[in-house]
Amino acid sequence: MKKILVTYVSLNGHTAQLAEYMAEGIRIAGCEAEEKKPTDIKSPNDLCGYDGYLFGCPTYHRDMPQTMKSLLFMAKNAGLEGKAGGAFGSYTHSGDAPKSIFDTLEHVFKMKVTSLGSLNVVEDKVGTQEYIKACHDYAKSVCEAA
DSSP, rough: OOOEEEEEOSSSSHHHHHHHOOOOOHHHTEEEEEEEEOOOOOOOOGTTOOEOOOOOOBBTTTTTTTHHHHHHHHTTTTTOTTEEEEEEEEEESOOOHHHHHIIIIIIIOOOOOOOOOOOEEEEEETTTTHHHHHHHHHHHHHHHHH
């Protein structure tokens, strides 16, 4: 069974909720989901053993939280080239962080990213049926690429 890591930063709970929907989508697609906060990942070795990766974080001040930046710098040395990947997050007005993560996965890590691009959800839409389904579909696309 393919194993997908969902790692995320959530400051107000919105991105954590998206991560839960992603994990549900992974399981619906027949893959195994494992969720970890970036603070639980202490070395590049902690990122080994997965077939795919979903990185999530909110956008604050048109940027991603430092915790996610630190994780991405560490992940650069984890040998993720060719692995399936995607990025998601919540925002109130700009939504820049998931796109930045997605670009890093594609161009720096050389991962096989989903053709859906990054998934950005306005905070007040996070729990709607439309975006729950969007998370499930997004996660499924990463499972299929793994």
